[in-house]
Amino acid sequence: MQWDWAFVAEITPTLLSGLKLTLLITLLSAMVAAALGLAFAIARRSPNRLVARPTGAFVEFIRGTPLLVQLYFIFYVLPDAGILLPPLVAGVIGMGLHYATYTAEVYRAGIENVPKGQWEAARATNLTMRQTWVHVVIPQAVPPMIPALANYLIAMFKETPLLSAITVLELMNQAKSVANSSYRYVEPMTLVGVFFLAMSLVSVVMLRWLERRYGRLGK
């Protein structure tokens, strides 16, 4: 096994373009997960059982099945039902949906952390349900959740190689294709590891900062 620096230099631009796509997927999926998770959390708390129960069942279903299976389903099975999605879109939906079921739990804990007296004060000052969520509950519930949400962001980032299974040319898939055409695995796979490690280290530093800034949930 020999390390070839010239080969590294040759493949780095390709891998960097994969890295760019990986970051883009992470960002978009995180946005989907953040928004959809909040919707799940609110729907599960709905006093209307016809909303709360099916949402709960759906969330448990998504969480109880592997992300890879869900990605296959969205990309390879949905076209049979006439829904044809480009790989990137399918990947973002799949990752976003999957992680939304986890962020929903974070939101749930954060929302329950808001004292009952706040809801009552909102009601006593005659705010509507919507105004209570927007002006009273969410602004108090979100800051303590930020470290936990950031944790899932890092987890999502490390799960992006799964999208290579549905032909998205993210970092891992670029590395595989380089490796398959050159029959050299050492450099591409090492670089993938190094890139992920570098990004993760940056994220961990960021996470520590967020934890100091906003504190931990349930503290």
Next chain:
Amino acid sequence: MTAPIIRIDRLDKVFGTLKVLDGLSFDVMPGEKLALIGPSGSGKTTILRILMTLETISGGHIEVCGEQLYHMRRGDRELPADEAHLHHMRSHIGMVFQHFNLFPHKSVLDNITLAPVLTKGEPKAKAEARARELLEMVGLSDKAGAMPSQLSGGQKQRVAIARALALQPRIMLFDEVTSALDPELVEEVLLVMKRLAAETDMTMLLVTHEMGFAHEFADRVLFFDKGRIVEQGPPDQIFRNPTQERTQTFLRKIIAAGHRV
């Protein structure tokens, strides 16, 4: 003769198997200052919470400002009130809580202006001008920009009173508003309430363990036990010459515990 502003008619409230209010009936006249006293668990706080629509009722009727609180008429049928009706009815009523319940993420000024701006569509400038007047009235003009966490308990409670007043309710509910305060901070809150009672014709219902204050503040005192009114009358009568044995026992215990009457 003027009509009562609140009519409570055979009100029941059940928590699980516990009957908290048992066929309770009483009227409150506009402008009346009412003190509700009694042992804990006697249902007095529950009455305030029901009037604020923070609880549901198990039976009976309540009329506020001439309209049913928990029911609405549709033709000749009576239906349970929907959220829109409750929202309309809540505009008559304001409440101050034992634990203040200020919005911790908003400044003192924003705590007071939030609801008028959102629920009444008041322009921000007008709501702020009124909030500053109210802060002056409760003696906190210099705290408009402060956050609730920077205030003492007594100051928080005075802001909470200003917040409730900002919506200009016709009825104010005070639920043990000094119980969570350090003894030396009680007086400043009571002073604000006395001034409020003297200067406005608002109807006020006060649940309290401060018998001295109830005596001074109220036009009428209602003594509760086990979800029923045991005895009611002018403060002098209730505190000086209670006729019911349960009232006498309760007041003796309160005095023994070191409270002034």
